[in-house]
Every structure is written in C-alpha cells, then in structure tokens.
Amino acid sequence: MNPSTALPHVVIVGGGIAGLAAAFFLRDEPVRVTVLEGSPRLGGKLSVSEVAGVPVDEGAEALLVTRPEGTGLIAEVGLAGDRVAPGTTSSAIWTLGALRPLPRRQFMGVPSDLAELAQSGVVSGAGAARASQDLELPPTTRDGDVPVAAFVGARFGVEVVDRLVDPLLGGVYAGRSSDLSFDATMPTLAAASRRYRSLAEAAGSLLPPPSSPVAVPVAAGEQGRAPAGTRSGGSVFTTLSGGLGQLPAVLAKASGAEVRTAAMTRALAPGAPGAPGAPAAGPGWRLTVGSAAAEELIDADAVILAVPARPAARLLAGVPGASAAVTAFDEISYASMAIVTLAYPRSAFPGASSGPFSGSGLAALGWSGYLVPAVDGRAVKAVTFSSVKWPHLAEATAPGAEPLEIVRCSVGRIGEEALLQRADEELAALAAAELAAATGVRGGPVAHRITRWGGALPQYTIGHLDRVARIRAAVATQRGLAVCGAAYEGVGIPACVATARAAASQVTEFLRGGRQ
Numbered sequence: 224m225n226p227s228t229a230l231p232h233v234v235i236v237g238g239g240i241a242g243l244a245a246a247f248f249l250r251d252e253p254v255r256v257t258v259l260e261g262s263p264r265l266g267g268k269l270s271v272s273e274v275a276g277v278p279v280d281e282g283a284e285a286l287l288v289t290r291p292e293g294t295g296l297i298a299e300v301g302l303a304g305d306r307v308a309p310g311t312t313s314s315a316i317w318t319l320g321a322l323r324p325l326p327r328r329q330f331m332g333v334p335s336d337l338a339e340l341a342q343s344g345v346v347s348g349a350g351a352a353r354a355s356q357d358l359e360l361p362p363t364t365r366d367g368d369v370p371v372a373a374f375v376g377a378r379f380g381v382e383v384v385d386r387l388v389d390p391l392l393g394g395v396y397a398g399r400s401s402d403l404s405f406d407a408t409m410p411t412l413a414a415a416s417r418r419y420r421s422l423a424e425a426a427g428s429l430l431p432p433p434s435s436p437v438a439v440p441v442a443a444g445e446q447g448r449a450p451a452g453t454r455s456g457g458s459v460f461t462t463l464s465g466g467l468g469q470l471p472a473v474l475a476k477a478s479g480a481e482v483r484t485a486a487m488t489r490a491l492a493p494g495a496p497g498a499p500g501a502p503a504a505g506p507g508w509r510l511t512v513g514s515a516a517a518e519e520l521i522d523a524d525a526v527i528l529a530v531p532a533r534p535a536a537r538l539l540a541g542v543p544g545a546s547a548a549v550t551a552f553d554e555i556s557y558a559s560m561a562i563v564t565l566a567y568p569r570s571a572f573p574g575a576s577s578g579p580f581s582g583s584g585l586a587a588l589g590w591s592g593y594l595v596p597a598v599d600g601r602a603v604k605a606v607t608f609s610s611v612k613w614p615h616l617a618e619a620t621a622p623g624a625e626p627l628e629i630v631r632c633s634v635g636r637i638g639e640e641a642l643l644q645r646a647d648e649e650l651a652a653l654a655a656a657e658l659a660a661a662t663g664v665r666g667g668p669v670a671h672r673i674t675r676w677g678g679a680l681p682q683y684t685i686g687h688l689d690r691v692a693r694i695r696a697a698v699a700t701q702r703g704l705a706v707c708g709a710a711y712e713g714v715g716i717p718a719c720v721a722t723a724r725a726a727a728s729q730v731t732e733f734l735r736g737g738r739q
C-alpha cells in the first residue's frame with residue numbers, strides 16, 4: 224500500500240478502451256487508480272479527427288448493440304444522448320464484376336437460405352449448386368478446433384468461403400478463414416453445428432424468423448463486432464455523434480483515475496508481498512515506466528495489463544511463474560491495416576433516377592458499403608459509405624456548401640504488410656481508383672486521410688481458446704494481477720469492455736480478500 228494514501232494502488236497499463244473501462248469500473252471502489260498509456264494519445268484503436276472539416280472516426284466506428292456492455296458503458300458515462308443510429312446497414316459484396324447484395328439470411332457469411340444465396344449472384348451458378356449440397360451431405364465430423372474455411376468449405380464448397388465468409392471475417396479480424404478458428408471466431412455457430420447436420424440449418428437457428436421486423440444480426444458480432452448489417456433498419460449498430468473516438472477522453476475523466484499519457488511501461492516485477500496467508504506488507508508490484516534515461520519506478524498493490532499480446536508478453540517475461548502466459552501470448556499474431564478516408568462532393572457519384580433508392584449521391588446505391596473478397600485481388604478489403612451509414616456526417620458539411628460523401632476504405636489483410644508500406648498519396652490513389660471501379664464515382668477526392676494501424680487486430684487462429692485458457696490460468700496464479708482487452712474473448716468493443724469489467728472485479732476481490 225502506498226504510505227502517502229490510505230488506499231491500495233491499482234495500476235492499469237494501457238489506455239485503450241479496455242484499460243479506461245477497467246479504470247471506470249473501479250471508480251467507486253476504495254482504491255487509487257493510475258492508468259499508464261505509453262503513447263501520447265489515449266484511446267488505442269479509438270480515435271477521431273476531421274476530414275474536410277467533419278469529425279470522422281479513424282479506428283472503430285460502430286458499436287454492436289446486441290451486446291449490452293458497450294451501450295451500457297456509454298450510458299454510464301452520460302453519453303447516451305449522443306448515440307446515433309445508422310441510416311442503413313445493408314451491405315454489398317463487390318465481386319464477379321458488380322456490387323451484389325450480401326444475403327440477409329446469413330450468419331457471419333454462412334448462408335441459411337440457399338435460394339437467396341443463388342439469387343444474390345455473389346457466387347456462380349455452379350457455386351450455388353455446390354452450396355445446396357449442404358442440405359444433403361452426411362454430417363461433417365471434426366475433431367477439435369478447425370479452420371473456418373475447412374468446415375464451411377466442406378459443407379458449402381469453396382465459393383461460399385471465398386466470396387462470403389472470408390470477406391466477412393476479413394472485415395472483423397483482417398484475417399483469413401483458412402487460419403482463423405471456427406470455435407473462437409464463431410462460437411455460437413460452432414456449437415449449433417454440432418446439433419444440426421446441415422450448416423445452413425445451424426445458421427438459420429441463430430437468426431430471427433424470416434418474417435421478423437427486427438433487424439437481422441447478419442454478421443452477428445459473435446465477437447461483439449459486425450462489419451455488415453441489415454437491410455431492414457438500424458437497430459444492430461450505434462455510434463456517437465462526435466465519433467466513437469470521443470469515448471476515451473470522457474471515460475478517462477469519469478473514471479476519476481490519474482490518467483497519464485507518454486508513460487510507457489517497460490518492466491513489471493513482483494514487489495514485496497506480505498507473508499503467505501497474511502495481508503501484504505507492501506506493494507505487490509513494481510513497474511518501470513518511461514525511457515531508460517528518465518526512468519520512474521511505480522509501486523502498485525494490483526496491476527491490470529490492458530495491452531495487446533506482445534507488450535503483455537514482454538512485461539510478464541520478468542515475472543517468475545508467468546512463463547506459460549508469455550509463451551501463449553507469443554503465439555498470438557496480429558494483422559496490420561490502414562484506413563483510407565476519402566471525401567467527395569455528392570455530385571461526383573452518379574446517383575439513380577429511378578428504383579427504390581433513386582436520388583443523388585452514394586445513398587442512391589442503397590448500401591452502407593461493400594466487402595471485397597481477397598480472391599478478387601483488390602487492395603481494399605472493405606468500404607463503408609460513412610455518410611450513408613451515418614447520415615449525421617453528411618449533415619455536418621458546412622452550411623451552403625455542397626454536401627460531402629465520406630467513404631472509409633479498409634486496406635490490409637494479414638500478410639499484406641508490403642501494401643501498407645506504400646506512401647500515403649499512393650494508398651489514397653489506389654483506394655480512390657478501386658472505389659471508382661466499384662461505384663462509378665467521377666474525379667478524385669477533395670480530401671483524404673490515411674490512418675495506419677500497425678498490429679491492429681489479434682488473430683484468433685487455431686488453438687486460440689486453448690491459448691487464452693493457458694494465459695488466464697497462469698495469470699490467476701499471480702497475486703493481484705489481471706488482464707483485459709482484445710486478445711482474449713472478442714475484438715469488438717463490447718467484448719473488450721466485458722473483459723475490463725472482469726479484470727476490475729478480479730483485482731477488487733483480491734484487494735478485499737486480504738490479498739491471498
């Protein structure tokens with residue numbers, strides 16, 4: 224315990240959404256909390272800045288509302304009134320030479336209505352015929368964890384994998400279905416697939432009835448995050464009018480914690496615990512913070528590591544008894560990516576003079592964006608028509624000026640790091656050229672912004688659940704230590720917040736329980 228105060232000291236390493244949420248969940252506990260963020264900026268993968276004068280998210284931009292943790296946190300910090308609903312969340316797949324509707328009746332790309340799949344044109348006639356064999360094939364047995372592509376491919380064939388499931392997974396993890404674990408990335412479907420012979424039927428069992436007016440959680444954020452939504456309305460996602468990137472600063476303030484930026488934690492070591500079975504006589508942990516030239520030592524009674532796997536492994540490397548966690552953390556790879564945000568005058572888009580979406584600009588296309596299968600060889604893997612998905616962005620254009628269309632292009636799947644090495648102007652030109660090919664937009668953007676996210680998303684590859692179990696078991700043996708964030712049970716914000724709440728409870732229990 225810090226002698227300068229009567230309260231135990233909890234140090235949280237990492238000022239992303241998970242670390243800040245953990246600090247917030249400790250706000251009413253009898254503890255003193257310090258958050259140490261290594262970079263000069265709070266928020267991690269949440270960040271907002273202006274493009275052509277409009278505040279647009281650079282990282283996470285949509286929150287799934289079908290899990291309560293994210294929206295609950297927003298309400299608790301007093302931002303519920305700033306929530307906005309999407310204008311539309313229907314999505315397309317850009318493949319086989321056209322924008323084609325993402326089937327409504329699918330679960331993370333796994334189709335449940337094979338007639339709708341055939342009609343969508345997302346797969347060829349032969350691909351649709353192969354997919355329908357799912358209804359006839361004998362059960363596909365599996366022994367332990369398997370890649371998504373192997374299981375889904377065995378049921379529906381390669382086209383469904385390549386043109387539906389892989390792009391949807393790519394939108395969430397920037398990963399490939401040939402590597403990602405079926406059990407870890409689609410746990411509810413993996414469980415349902417053990418109850419049904421047909422995977423289409425298993426997927427259907429997880430969707431609302433076809434006649435339901437309720438929006439279908441198509442890419443259902445098993446991980447609390449979904450890259451594509453529904454045609455029927457905006458109930459699946461939400462964002463904040465000033466961008467999700469405004470949440471970290473509000474959370475930091477509401478937590479009442481001491482929140483420090485540019486405070487890189489370089490080492491973690493056990494401090495001076497009390498005798499076994501007795502309350503600790505001194506701090507349980509010592510953290511080394513800052514550069515070697517200006518090193519600072521901070522003592523803590525409990526520590527929450529809210530950092531990605533690599534820094535977590537580095538910090539635990541010097542902790543006796545934590546080697547199993549270090550090994551498992553080292554096995555978690557990360558995909559890097561970039562977000563290229565482009566702004567165009569509305570009249571640059573061809574519009575439509577008739578049909579259900581007649582009108583001007585991007586809205587006339589009738590989608591909130593599109594996904595691009597890797598097999599089609601494009602650089603951009605997903606595009607969000609931000610000003611269509613979030614109409615308040617279109618309304619934010621300066622009064623009297625022509626409305627702007629804001630387009631968010633996501634570049635970089637795992638293994639495509641070379642693409643991300645290209646200069647900003649080159650990436651912007653590449654994204655703009657592909658957008659023109661897909662939508663017919665004329666002329667170049669009036670503004671652009673490139674945001675590079677190195678080590679953006681953990682890859683839940685085969686064995687992920689086992690790795691997380693090993694990490695959690697090893698961390699549980701360390702007195703007053705907890706972990707949270709995207710590396711564990713979901714990369715989406717609600718899942719990260721859930722791990723933060725659990726970590727806050729773990730250290731509270733430890734401190735209350737005489738630190739046994």
Ligand SMILES: Cc1cc2nc3c(=O)[nH]c(=O)nc-3n(C[C@H](O)[C@H](O)[C@H](O)COP(=O)(O)OP(=O)(O)OC[C@H]3O[C@@H](n4cnc5c(N)ncnc54)[C@H](O)[C@@H]3O)c2cc1C
Pocket residue numbers: 236237238239240241242259260261262265266267268269281282283284285286287447448449486487488489529530531534560562676679680707708709710714715716717719
């Ligand atoms: C481009 C992009 C778009 C996304 N879109 C969505 C979306 O729309 N919806 C959604 O739900 N999810 C989305 N996600 C996923 C989600 O945003 C992330 O999984 C989540 O924000 C991760 O939060 P975190 O706190 O676990 O980690 P991070 O945000 O990575 O935060 C960890 C923090 O720890 C700091 N740190 C690291 N090492 C140290 C150290 N040694 N000392 C001190 N500090 C350290 C880092 O600087 C960082 O700030 C997106 C992710 C990306 C990359």
